[in-house]
Each structure stands twice: as C-alpha cells, then as structure tokens.
Amino acid sequence: MRKLLATTALLAAMAGAPALAQDYTPDPNAKEGGSITITYKDDVATLDPAIGYDWQNWSMIKSIFDGLMDYVPGTTDLRPGLAESYEISDDGMTYTFKLRPGVKFHNGREMTAEDVKYSLNRVTNPTTQSPGAGFFGAIEGYDAMADGSATELSGVSTPGESTVVIKLSRPDATFLHVMALNFASVVPQEAVEAAGADFGKQPVGTGAFKLAEWTIGQRLVFEKNADYWREGIPYLDQITFEVGQEPIVALLRLQNGEVDVPGDGIPPAKFVEVMNDPEQAARVVEGGQLHTGYITMNVTMPPFDDVKVRKAVNMAINKERIIQIINGRAVPATQPLPPSMPGYTEGYEGYKYDVEGAKALLAEAGHPDGFETELFVMNTDPNPRIAQAIQQDLSQIGIKASIQSLAQANVIAAGGEKDQAPMIWSGGMAWIADFPDASNFYGPILGCAGAVQGGWNWSWYCNEELDKEAAEADSMADPAQKDARLAKWSDVYMKIMEDAPWVPVFNEQRYTMKSARMGGDDALYVDPVSIPVNYDYVYVTE
Amino acid sequence: MAAYLVRRLLVSLLILLGVSFITFVLLYALPADPVRQIAGRSATAQTVENIRAQLGLDQPLMVQYWRYLTGLVQGDLGRSYLQRSEVSELIAARLPATLLLMAGAIGCELILGLTMGIVAALKRGSATDNTLMIASFVGVSAPQFVVGLLLLYVFAVQLKWFPIGGYGTLAHLVLPSVTLGIMGSGWYSRMMRSSMVDVLRADYIRTARAKGLTRARVILRHALPNAILPIIAMIGIDIGIFMGGIVVVESVFGWPGIGQLAWQAIQRVDIPIIMGVTLVSACAIVLGNLLADLVTPFIDPRIRLR
Numbered sequence: 042m043r044k045l046l047a048t049t050a051l052l053a054a055m056a057g058a059p060a061l062a063q064d065y066t067p068d069p070n071a072k073e074g075g076s077i078t079i080t081y082k083d084d085v086a087t088l089d090p091a092i093g094y095d096w097q098n099w100s101m102i103k104s105i106f107d108g109l110m111d112y113v114p115g116t117t118d119l120r121p122g123l124a125e126s127y128e129i130s131d132d133g134m135t136y137t138f139k140l141r142p143g144v145k146f147h148n149g150r151e152m153t154a155e156d157v158k159y160s161l162n163r164v165t166n167p168t169t170q171s172p173g174a175g176f177f178g179a180i181e182g183y184d185a186m187a188d189g190s191a192t193e194l195s196g197v198s199t200p201g202e203s204t205v206v207i208k209l210s211r212p213d214a215t216f217l218h219v220m221a222l223n224f225a226s227v228v229p230q231e232a233v234e235a236a237g238a239d240f241g242k243q244p245v246g247t248g249a250f251k252l253a254e255w256t257i258g259q260r261l262v263f264e265k266n267a268d269y270w271r272e273g274i275p276y277l278d279q280i281t282f283e284v285g286q287e288p289i290v291a292l293l294r295l296q297n298g299e300v301d302v303p304g305d306g307i308p309p310a311k312f313v314e315v316m317n318d319p320e321q322a323a324r325v326v327e328g329g330q331l332h333t334g335y336i337t338m339n340v341t342m343p344p345f346d347d348v349k350v351r352k353a354v355n356m357a358i359n360k361e362r363i364i365q366i367i368n369g370r371a372v373p374a375t376q377p378l379p380p381s382m383p384g385y386t387e388g389y390e391g392y393k394y395d396v397e398g399a400k401a402l403l404a405e406a407g408h409p410d411g412f413e414t415e416l417f418v419m420n421t422d423p424n425p426r427i428a429q430a431i432q433q434d435l436s437q438i439g440i441k442a443s444i445q446s447l448a449q450a451n452v453i454a455a456g457g458e459k460d461q462a463p464m465i466w467s468g469g470m471a472w473i474a475d476f477p478d479a480s481n482f483y484g485p486i487l488g489c490a491g492a493v494q495g496g497w498n499w500s501w502y503c504n505e506e507l508d509k510e511a512a513e514a515d516s517m518a519d520p521a522q523k524d525a526r527l528a529k530w531s532d533v534y535m536k537i538m539e540d541a542p543w544v545p546v547f548n549e550q551r552y553t554m555k556s557a558r559m560g561g562d563d564a565l566y567v568d569p570v571s572i573p574v575n576y577d578y579v580y581v582t583e
Numbered sequence: 584m585a586a587y588l589v590r591r592l593l594v595s596l597l598i599l600l601g602v603s604f605i606t607f608v609l610l611y612a613l614p615a616d617p618v619r620q621i622a623g624r625s626a627t628a629q630t631v632e633n634i635r636a637q638l639g640l641d642q643p644l645m646v647q648y649w650r651y652l653t654g655l656v657q658g659d660l661g662r663s664y665l666q667r668s669e670v671s672e673l674i675a676a677r678l679p680a681t682l683l684l685m686a687g688a689i690g691c692e693l694i695l696g697l698t699m700g701i702v703a704a705l706k707r708g709s710a711t712d713n714t715l716m717i718a719s720f721v722g723v724s725a726p727q728f729v730v731g732l733l734l735l736y737v738f739a740v741q742l743k744w745f746p747i748g749g750y751g752t753l754a755h756l757v758l759p760s761v762t763l764g765i766m767g768s769g770w771y772s773r774m775m776r777s778s779m780v781d782v783l784r785a786d787y788i789r790t791a792r793a794k795g796l797t798r799a800r801v802i803l804r805h806a807l808p809n810a811i812l813p814i815i816a817m818i819g820i821d822i823g824i825f826m827g828g829i830v831v832v833e834s835v836f837g838w839p840g841i842g843q844l845a846w847q848a849i850q851r852v853d854i855p856i857i858m859g860v861t862l863v864s865a866c867a868i869v870l871g872n873l874l875a876d877l878v879t880p881f882i883d884p885r886i887r888l889r
Contacts, residue, residue, distance in 0.1 A: 083847050086666045094623060167633040172623025174630060187629055241667055257676040258839035259750060283749070286837040289732075290748045293740050297747060450615030450852040457619065485624050495616060495631060497624045 064113050064120040067273065068561060068580070075581035076279035077301040077559070079574070080286040080294070084258055087241030090226035091164040091171040097304065099223065100571040101282070104263065104275075106226035106246035109138050109157065109205070110217050114571070114578045115564030117331075117381075117477035119217055123152065123227055123247065124205075133212040133518030138220075140203040144270045146229045147251040154199035159230045161207075162186070162193050173224030176475070179213035212516035214526055218476035221570075249275040249577040258285060263576070276561075276580035292554070296321070301556040301581075302566070302574055309423055312368045315554070328567025329381045330551045331474035333374050333482070336416075336431065336544040337456070337465045337500040345414075345463060349406035351541040355392035356399035357438045358544050363430050367423050370552060374545035377482050377534050381569070384479030384530040391538065391545065399438045411439020417455055417462040419469035420446040428466050456499030465499050471549075477569060479530035483511050487537055502542035507533055558583045591876070595869045602865040603655070606858055607648050615852045617664045651858070660862070661855040663848075670859040674841055678863070680750060681840030684832070685825050687760030689818055692767035697811070699768070700775025704810075705802070707780060715772065722769030727828055731762040731835035748837040759836040763828050767821055771814055779810040812882045819875025823868035 081097045088098060090106045111122030121127065124138040144152045164171045165186045177183055181196025196208035209216065219225060232245035244252055249271070253264040263280040282304075286294070291303035292311055307315055307325070315321045338345040338354060345351055360373040375391030378384055403411065416435075418428040428444045435442045442464065447455070449470055455462040474481045485491040489508050491498030514529040537543075551567045553574075559566075561579040568575040618635045619626075635641045639650060654661060660670035696719075703715040738758060739747040745758050782788065783806055791805045829842030837843075841860050848856035880886050 083851075084666065084844075087668075089667070092667060167630060168637065170621055170634050170637070172621065172626065175623070175626050178627075187627065187633075189633065238662075239668065256839075257673060258680070258844065283837070285833075285839050285843050286748060287834060290735065290835070290837060293735070294747045297740065297743075299747065448615070448850070448852065450620065451613065453619070454614040454616055457616075493628060495619050495628070 064118075065578075068578070070560060070582075071276050071578075071580045072560070072582060073273075073276050073580070074278050075276075075583075076281065077277060077556075077579075077581060078281045078283060078299065079302045079304050080283045080291040080300050081304040082284075082286060082288055082291075084284050085255075085261060085282065088244040088252065089241030090223045090228065090244075090246070091160075091169050091173065092241060093223060094172045096573070097282075097284070100568070100574055100576060101261075101263070102223045102226065102244075103248070103571045104250045104576045105244050105248040105252060106223065106228070107144075107248050108221055108223070108225040108227065109140075110221035110225075112221060112570045114575050115562055115568050117383075117569050119221060122221065123157075124220075127217075129518065133214075133516070134209050136207045136209070136216060136220075138205045138207070140205065141270060142203060144247050145268050146232070146247055147245045147266060148229060148232055150229060150231075152227060152229070152247055153202050154205045156227050156229055157205045158193075158197050158199050160227045161197050161225070163228065163233065164224050165194060166192065171224060173222060176219045176222060176224060179209045179211055179216060179219075181208040181210045183210070212518045214515050214518040215476065215478045215480050216518065218478050222476060250280065253279075260284065271577075275577045277576070280576055295554060295556060298556065301559055303554060304573055306551065306553050306573070309367065312370070312552070316368075321554070324554055324557060326553050326555065326563045326566040328551050328553075328564065329379065329569070330549060330567070330572070331379050331382055331477060331481075331569060332471060332549045333377055333379050334371070334471045334546045334549060335374070335377070335467050336546060337462075337467065338542060338544070339459075339463050339499070339501050340540075340542050341459055341501045342463045344406070344408060344412055347406050348540060349402050350408065352392065353399040353402040353406065353438060354435065354440070355541050355544050356395045356402065357440075358431060358434050358546065359394050360546055361394075362434075363427055364547050366426050366430055367547075367549075371547035371549045374548050376538055376545055377487065377543060378479060379474075379548040382474065382477060382479060382482070384527040384534070386531045386535055389535065389538075392541070396437050403438055403440075408439070411441065413441045413443070414463045415445055416442040417445045417447065417452050417465045419449045419452050419466075421449075421469055424466060424468040427468055431466060453497075454495075456497070457495040459494065459501060462499065466546075467499075473572075479527060479534075480511065480515055483530075483533065487542070500542035502537070502540065504536075504540065507536055510536075588877075591873055595873060598869055599862065599865055603652070603858075603862055604648065606861045607651060608644070610854045610857060611644055611647070613852065613854075617852065617854055620852070621664055655862075660859040663853050663856050665851055665853045666856070670855045673844060673856065674859055674863055677839055677841045677844050680838060681829055681833070681842060683756065684759055684763060684829065684838055684840055685822065687756045688764035688767065688825060688828075689821065691760045691764030692771050692821070695761075695764070695768035696771025697775050697814070699772035701779055701802075701807070703772065703776045704779035704783065707776075712776075716776070719769040719772040722765045722772075724769075725765070727762055727766070727831045728835060730765055731759070731832055734758045734762055735835070748835075750837070750839050759832050759838050762835070763825060763832045766828070767824065771817070774814055774817070775810065778813055779806060782806045782810040785809075815882055816875045816879050819871040819873075819878070822871030826864040826868060 083097060085097050086095060087093050088102055088105060090102045093102045107122045109122055109124040111120050113120050123141055123144060125141040126139045128137045140154060146152055163169055165174050165177050165183060167189055180194050182191060182194040185191035186194055198206045200206060229245055233240045236243045249266055249269045250263040251266050254262040261282040265275055265278045288305040288308040291300055292308060294300040295303055338351050340346055364371045375389055376386055416428055416431060418424050425446050432442050432444060453470060456465050472482060472486055485497045487498060487502060489503035492501045492503040510533050514526050517526040553566050555566055558581050560582040565575040565578050618631055618640055622631045622634050663670055699715045703712045706712050739745045745754050749755050788806055791801045829840055830846050833840045833842035834846050845860040
C-alpha cells in the first residue's frame with residue numbers, strides 16, 4: 042500500500058510547519074456575516090442527496106452535505122472531504138478512507154464510519170430509487186444490491202470507528218470522483234428513518250449550511266452551520282432561495298437591488314441589453330462549463346448507417362452561425378469532449394464547414410440529390426431557432442429535414458427508441474458532465490451500454506472495440522498512469538469522430554450575474570462542480 | 584330543491600369521474616417514460632424495471648386507473664415522481680395563494696367592471712361611453728402574459744408602486760389580481776352597461792323619478808340592485824375561467840399557487856401533479872357552476888330550480 046494523499050493538516054503536522062500546502066487560498070478580503078437572496082424559476086424538488094439531480098438542488102445539496110471527497114472551490118481538482126486521507130491498494134481494487142475526526146451532523150451527533158456505510162447502502166438500494174445508483178457499479182456487491190438479493194454492499198466494510206474500506210469488483214479510475222458526487226453524501230441513519238419518505242424536505246447533513254425554513258413553492262432559507270468542520274467557512278450567515286421567479290423578473294429584481302444572484306442566469310432575450318450597459322456588464326461572470334451541444338445521427342436508420350452521409354452532415358453545419366443565434370454564448374465544438382475537460386484533444390480541428398465537399402461526399406454515398414429526414418428538438422427557446430438554422434444548413438446540400446419540436450421528455454423518449462429519431466439536436470437536454478472526467482462523455486451517450494431502449498445514446502452508435510478500449514482506460518486507476526489514461530481516452534474520442542455519429546456543434550459558456558455587493562472569486566459563481574454557485578465560499582462586501 | 588341538489592351533485596361526480604379518466608388516459612398515452620426520468624441517465628435496464636414494478640407502472644392501464652381511483656376516494660392523490668412528495672400536500676400548500684389571487688381578481692372585476700359599466704350606461708352614447716367600451720374591449724382581448732409583464736414594468740419597475748412579483752403582503756396582490764381580473768372586468772363592464780340601460784328604461788325607475796327622488800338615490804337604491812343581479816351569478820362561472828388564467832399569471836408574478844405548480848409539472852411531465860391539479864381545477868369549476876345555479880333563484884325569484 043502506498044500513501045497517496047494526506048490532507049494539508051496532516052502534511053503540515055508531519056513537516057512541523059503550519060499550513061504548508063493549501064488546497065485553497067482563502068480570500069483575504071472575505072467578510073463574515075450577511076445574508077443574500079438567490080432566485081430560481083422552478084421549485085426545489087428535494088434536498089435528499091441520494092435523489093436530487095437538477096439545476097436548483099445540485100449546489101444546495103453540496104452546501105448541506107459532504108462526501109468523502111470534494112473539489113477545490115472553483116476548480117475540477119479533487120481534494121479530501123469527510124475523508125482526512127485515503128490509500129489505494131497496488132491493484133487499484135481497494136480504497137481505504139480514514140475519516141476526519143470530530144465532524145458533527147447538524148443534529149449534533151458525530152459522524153462515524155457506520156454512517157458512510159449506511160449512506161452507500163442506501164443510495165444503491167433500489168427502493169431508494171436514486172437516479173445516481175448506477176455510478177456505484179464498480180463497488181463489489183453492487184449487482185446483488187441492484188437486483189434486490191442483498192441489502193448491503195459486500196464490498197464496504199468498517200474495520201474501525203473512523204476507517205472505511207471499499208473493495209471494487211473492477212478497477213475504476215473515476216472512483217474518487219464518484220465519491221465526490223452528491224449521491225455519495227454521508228447521511229445520518231436516524232434522521233433518514235425519522236423523516237421517512239420526507240428526508241428530502243428535512244435534510245440533515247454535515248455541510249456548511251443547514252436548512253432553517255422551507256415554505257413550499259415560495260422560499261427556502263439556509264442558515265450557517267456554526268460547527269462546520271472547515272475552519273472559517275461559510276462566510277454568509279444566511280441564504281434565502283426564492284423559487285417560482287421567471288428569469289426575466291429575477292433580472293428586473295436584481296437591477297432593483299432585491300436579488301443577489303439570479304440562479305437561472307441572464308435570460309437570452311435580455312442578454313444583449315445587459316452586455317451593452319457597462320454598469321451591468323461589469324457584474325456579469327463568464328465561465329466554461331463541461332457541456333457539449335451536439336446533433337445525433339441514428340446510425341441504425343438509413344441513410345445515416347453510411348459513414349459518408351454522417352461526415353457530409355458534419356461538413357454542412359455552420360457552427361459559427363448557430364453560435365450567433367445564442368448571442369455568441371458558446372465556442373464551436375470539434376469533438377465530444379469540451380475544451381476544459383482533461384483528455385480533450387488539442388489541435389484537432391474536426392470537420393471543417395465545407396458545403397461543396399459535403400455535397401461531393403453525399404453524391405459519393407449515392408445521394409446526389411439529398412434525401413428527406415426528421416430533426417427532433419426540444420420546444421423551448423432557443424432550440425427551435427437553432428433547429429431552423431440546422432435545417433437551412435442541411436438544405437444547402439439537398440437534405441430536407443422536417444423539424445419535430447416536442448417537450449423535453451418526449452424528445453428523450455423518441456431518442457431512446459431504435460427507429461424513431463433519425464436526428465436530434467441535443468439543446469436543453471445536452472450532456473453536462475456529472476464529474477470532471479473524460480469517461481463521463483462516453484458510456485451512456487456514445488457507448489454500447491447507452492444504445493438500448495430508453496437509453497441516452499441517441500445515435501445508437503455501438504463500437505465494441507471502443508467499449509473495450511474505454512474499459513481498459515478506466516482500469517488505469519494508478520495516478521502514475523494518468524497521462525497514459527487520458528491519451529487513451531483522447532484516442533477513443535478521435536476514433537468516434539472518424540465514425541462521426543455526432544455533429545459536435547458548440548460548447549456553451551455560462552453567463553451569470555451578481556449584485557454589486559457580492560464578493561469572492563468569479564470562479565465561484567461559475568463553479569464547474571457546485572453548479573451554479575459555490576455558496577460556501579462567496580460573501581457580501583457590505 | 585333537495586332533489587335538484589342531489590341530482591346535480593350526482594351529475595357533478597360523474598363529470599369529475601369522466602375528467603379523471605380522460606386525463607389519466609391522455610397522460611399515460613404520452614411517449615415520455617416517467618420511470619426513466621426517476622431512474623436517471625446512468626441507470627441499468629434492471630434498475631429501471633425494478634422502479635417500474637415498485638410504482639406499479641408495469642400494470643395494465645385499467646389496473647393503474649383503478650388503483651388511482653381507490654386512492655382518490657381515500658384522499659390520496661399519489662406521490663410526485665420528481666418532487667418526491669405527496670401531491671395532496673403540494674396542492675394544499677399552494678391552494679391558499681391561488682384562492683387569495685382569485686378573490687383579488689373578483690374584487691378587481693367588480694370594482695373596475697361595475698364602475699365602468701355604470702358610468703358608461705349613465706353617459707350612454709357619449710364619448711366617455713365609447714372610450715370605456717373600447718377599453719373594455721381591449722381588456723377582454725389582451726393576452727394576460729403581455730398585460731402582466733406590462734403592468735409589472737410600468738407600476739413595479741418604473742414607478743416602484745408595487746413589488747416586482749412575489750407573495751406575502753397586500754401590495755403583492757394588486758398587480759396579479761388586476762392582470763387576472765382585467766378580462767373579467769371587460770365582460771362585466773359590458774354586461775353591467777346593458778343591464779343598467781335596460782333597468783333605467785323600466786317603469787319602476789320612471790315611477791321613482793316621478794316621486795321626485797334625487798338622481799343619485801334612484802340610481803343607487805333602485806337601479807343598481809336590480810341591474811347587478813345577473814352579474815352575481817357570473818362570479819361562479821368566472822372561477823372556471825380563472826383556472827386557465829392562473830397558470831399564466833402565477834408564472835409571470837412568481838405567485839406560489841397551483842397554476843405555477845401545474846406549469847412546472849407540465850414542463851417536466853410530472854404526471855401525478857398534472858393529474859392532481861387537473862382534478863382540483865375540475866372540482867372548482869363544477870362547484871362554481873353549481874353555486875352560480877343555486878344562487879340564481881335567490882337573486883331572481885322568477886327562476887325556479889327543478
């Protein structure tokens with residue numbers, strides 16, 4: 042066994058010097074106290090970390106709960122959370138986590154290894170109906186949990202009060218990221234059982250904030266957890282989340298000084314107006330996000346079963362023009378991975394916009410006059426407008442695509458059927474990574490596992506050799522192999538581009554706004570993990 | 584009267600049963616799969632089937648409908664797929680806000696509509712009459728979404744007389760009530776005008792005048808109580824009209840009522856919530872119509888219920 046990482050405190054103690062390595066440099070200007078108001082359009086569904094999986098509750102849950110692993114605020118770098126340190130066995134199959142002592146739940150009880158075990162059993166138990174259960178598939182005993190024949194993961198054991206050992210059934214290089222997901226948050230058994238089905242409304246965690254008030258359909262109030270185990274965090278005393286506010290109304294209220302952060306961002310219709318006003322533009326924060334917008338082509342439906350046709354479509358799409366439709370809030374995509382994702386292939390230019398070349402390729406494939414097809418799209422702005430641009434681009438090379446503009450759930454359902462949607466524009470349903478790792482853009486959306494009825498691989502592309510290569514990459518769990526692993530992933534995505542099941546169109550940038558009194562690094566407002574805002578580290582200046 | 588009431592209640596129950604059946608069948612015919620939404624994008628086929636069985640969604644449609652009905656008679660509207668809470672709790676938490684908004688809208692209709700109608704009737708044929716009737720026409724035909732945003736922009740953002748959306752104080756109630764009630768005000772002013780014009784022509788008004796009563800007294804004590812009768816019965820029917828409007832108005836103003844709940848549920852295809860709100864609205868409409876019919880004989884003894 043090798044010791045791979047110790048916390049700053051441990052390192053400092055070993056070196057006999059205070060605070061040598063810092064994972065995060067606290068903001069010297071940060072002020073304690075104050076309260077802020079955040080708005081969201083949609084109601085908050087649940088704060089149960091095993092269940093919550095949407096835009097509003099993702100970062101709220103991050104602030105109420107902690108997992109064994111965490112990220113350095115504003116970045117995609119892992120750091121220990123409730124685990125003080127961890128060890129990985131040489132074969133990459135056993136993870137031993139040493140828990141931080143003295144961490145208390147909001148109910149005052151100290152967190153122990155048993156709680157970690159309970160939480161993992163709970164999230165993988167099918168009766169919990171967790172949308173994140175599948176992430177834990179590498180833990181030994183997962184399959185028995187999934188089919189209901191076991192109620193405990195055989196791979197999770199607790200040799201001591203503060204030690205958790207997790208055995209895997211296959212090496213998984215992403216396992217530490219999985220342990221940083223909200224779904225891996227540690228919850229206290231007694232509180233879960235006392236609340237029953239309503240734990241999501243009465244959450245108890247170890248996080249920086251605790252839930253103080255929840256008036257359904259109106260507001261949630263978070264209060265500072267004064268006993269939080271991270272020294273000096275959080276800065277704010279209170280956060281009020283007002284729900285049911287249209288983005289356009291939220292922006293008016295922000296301009297009026299009533300709101301500090303509009304959680305749904307700047308509404309597209311107001312974007313130009315805001316950016317043209319220097320006073321407002323100065324408070325806009327821009328950041329990359331782990332997102333790719335793409336067009337899928339169903340490789341099982343002719344004529345998209347011909348790679349030449351798929352390449353021709355790739356060459357026919359004018360990505361720059363599509364980006365203009367969303368006011369330039371994106372960069373053109375060349376490959377499935379977004380540029381800020383480790384494993385992104387630098388220097389690869391993708392298929393260049395070339396109408397004549399596309400026409401020639403289409404003729405070569407036996408469709409000199411094009412063909413008729415359907416393009417499925419989600420029916421909220423700006424997606425239908427983007428679909429129209431795609432339609433025009435396709436008509437340039439003779440492809441007549443009719444647009445099927447449907448509700449989100451209906452597009453997802455059509456994509457999950459093998460013979461329904463020849464083409465889908467992914468906008469509004471596009472893949473945003475669950476965790477910052479190259480593998481997250483493969484399995485469910487480009488691998489064979491997702492090419493099943495009801496799956497998310499809407500191009501139905503299944504290349505078993507690539508599946509093998511992906512599995513090899515993910516078994517390279519030794520950090521020393523990190524670069525080799527990323528190179529392998531880069532290779533996988535390049536081979537996918539050869540087969541062209543997608544047209545990668547753009548990587549959306551996130552734009553958000555804050556009130557003049559909000560302080561803290563801009564990166565916290567476009568945090569790639571605590572989406573949309575890292576509430577624990579922001580503060581008010583007045 | 585009692586027999587009439589029993590018959591009407593039975594018919595109402597049948598209507599509600601019909602509404603529940605049609606809504607249920609339509610919602611389950613949607614191509615969206617709620618189990619996939621619950622299970623998430625990383626779920627295996629087995630997990631999906633497990634959840635489907637737990638929710639009873641693997642059963643035939645009629646079995647599912649029967650289960651829903653048996654729950655319904657016990658007051659159980661089911662559990663939301665995405666919010667993971669009891670639908671009845673979600674609706675109960677939001678119903679007071681919607682009722683308050685409706686009360687506000689009825690108030691707005693009466694104050695605005697009746698005043699406009701009375702003034703127009705008294706100044707019949709004048710420029711004032713024409714202006715008011717054009718205004719009422721605009722009120723009837725203006726889309727609520729536009730009216731709402733316009734009022735919000737002028738009175739909340741520019742003039743700062745009212746808060747920009749939200750819920751809590753009387754000031755919060757004004758703009759959404761006006762937006763929801765403005766259409767009804769238009770109707771009411773037209774009805775009030777014609778009703779008032781009719782009454783003013785009636786013999787007993789001429790008699791009152793002939794007795795030497797003042798003009799104000801004739802209008803307020805003799806004409807108004809008679810002219811207003813047909814409008815009272817309208818209020819019950821309004822409830823049904825409001826049900827459509829609250830979805831828009833509550834969304835624009837961030838009003839935490841059941842219209843907003845319905846709108847969010849429709850966007851996410853949260854079937855149990857859509858079902859629940861539809862049934863509650865249907866109940867309100869049926870009750871509103873029943874009330875309208877029941878009060879009519881008290882207002883106008885010439886009408887008898889049989």
